[in-house]
Amino acid sequence: MSKEDAFSAFDAALATTPTSDPWLHAEDEVPRYGPDYDLLGRLLTYPIRSGSVSESGRFAKGIDAWLAHELRRAGFLVDEVWPRATRPRVLPRDLVLFVDKLPKGLSEQVRPHLERITTVAPSDARVLGRAYYKQIDVCIARWDRGPELLLSTKAQVSSFGKNLPNRFEEAYGDAANLRGRYPLAATGFFFLQRDTILTTEREAWERTKDMMSKLRDTDGRGGYTATGLALAHWDDALPAEERVVTVNVDDVPPALRPDQFLDAMIHQVLDVTPVVHHPRVRELRERRDLAVPEPQGTTDDTEETGTLR
Template structure:
């Protein structure tokens, strides 16, 4: 396993304990009442992103962005999608076919453990989901796929904590190109772009923030099939001088039409709209306001049972 892969594996592992205790309730039920708006577990995200910030790794976008990826995958599992087909998975290897996972569960324990160890040693599985688009392979940050369906959800994330105006144009060009590349090959998939910025942009570069809002809106599909199914923006901030800085989500400056709730609603609804009614039954039930159990094997549930 290469150095980069090892670093990514360790980065995801540092979020496991936080995700273990994270809520897994339906995101469309809030305080016992059914809502039409997705209710993200922002407290979980704040706890996740505080980990790289406290270790002074926020400017190393890889670890910070992977915290965002881990959270979005968790939110998709909360929405009712099968834990085995949502990548990054809640345990290593983060990217692995659900068929292999099912095989491992059916094998004798000793053989299953040996094969699992071999997979973790790099014989199979990955920390990256590389998806073939129309023109090139794209490393996609959050994916929902199975060999029988193909990719159903492809989500790209970007995190920007400084040098906003300097790098914004490059992010825009990259994002637009990636949308065209993926949508051309998978026109029915939910293809999303989620952008996380540090809220210091509001004071240090307000013009760059206005450009960001405009960019997020213009990256969407206007009916020509080239833009994203959904786009979203999130602002976060923390105190650099605190001994143990805590990341907090900054809600009010982000317009509702590009906020996280509408983004998650659009991604989920896009998947459900183009699939038969007997697929993603738990997600459909949760979307309708029912308290449906989560489908598939979830290592977090298994670990909780073992501990408690």
Template sequence: MERLIGVSIGQGATSQSGRLAKAVDAWIANELRRAGFSPDDVWPRLEAPRVLPHEVSTFLAKLPKTLRADLYKRLLKDKTTAPSSAKVLGRAYVKQVDVVVAQWARGPEIMISTKTMGSSFGNNMPNRFEESYGDAKNLRGRHPLAAIGFVFLLNSSIYSEEPASYERAVDMMRKLRAEFDVYDATALIIADWTHGSAEGINVRPELVPEDLSIHRFFEDTVEAVLSRTPIDMHVMVRQEREAREIPVPEQDPAIETSTTDLEVD
């Protein structure tokens, strides 16, 4: 996280530019892959295209090498099939979701929104939470079984310079998951950084209450997914979580199993 933030800040990223949030997105996506979720199911992917349906990836993997390379180049130019961001239809409107775990047959299973704020906390905080609350209601209305989360990265100056804003942030992050139809998990990440400098980046977990910590966020998010899917889905995730081998084969809806037609006299 510190390295990714440092790269973005060193390149001049600000909270308003969105590039800092993309660093958070990349880190969260990588943590989900480390948890055992299929790399192609987690968006943004490690490489372009950042969003690619699992079924398309499965199809490409079965092609001869030369044909696969040619189609992959074509795919990079096709923003309809392989867009740069994931847009999900909610109950009322289409929402660009920052981190997604999805598959055609399963639909969106994890949807995580991220926001960052580096200054002017008192002025901007109410708007950020209003947006987040509405986005969660919108997505939950159409995807009631998905695990929906919200991660908020704040500059540590909020703690030292605007303690009232810090307390409001903690309170609102808790309220955003208090209702059953809003977020399953919320997390605060507080870090030291200076705009324009890649030096001195330091994540400060000691400034975050345990119930809003990022490791608690991942625990709650993964638990929500596993509790809402059968045992033969996300087997790798279950094995990583329980630290044991689970003797159940993974069911991949993208891979059609062969069936024997019944003969009728």
């Protein structure tokens, strides 16, 4: 296994950022999610400073790493959210628990071999939809539950109007493909654009907002559970090593902002599973204690082991 992967540049920032309670509401209030936009800016600053601004490369991986971190903040267990914060990025939680329960000497022997088997611990999560396999950028899944959250992300930093139709067609097709096989799963599409679109291609910005609204399943015809939109800003006039990315959501309509997106995705996961599943997520979102541990045999109680490194 190589020493680094596309997410390695973000490991230090994630390791030093606590998975703090993301909810801003009090008991009996309407849930309000508070995304860590500062962390997203820091993650995206790495590829900007290194010149890796490819819309399908490390810049996009920074978005994936951030959204996975947000789901862990919400209370989902560390090994059921992919990409994981450490390598291997995709590894079934059941395997993590199995290796952790082996005698210490045997566990230490098995661990490095497991990480090298790409069919068991792949670098990307691929899920079979109704018509074709789809690489999922952020996922929550377990063997006993199947896919529960399937999230696609896209970034666009230039040529907005030219490439927007392709993004729309791809996203709409992927939604139908995934919802066709997993109608109960939370399916989402998150789009991040550079904020130069506000001044250089205002028509493309209007089309973006319209597209993101129309991709939602508002009529039961197979769109996404939720869509989210954000803008990123940095100054190309500065030397590369001084550039800093900041996240702009003020210019994004409230119905498309990341806070509502994350809340809607989390709500869907909880809404279609029994109360004994994801108890920590429910406790945080509902602001109350639940006297229901997860079923024995499917987890190591409710502790986040996640020790495979």
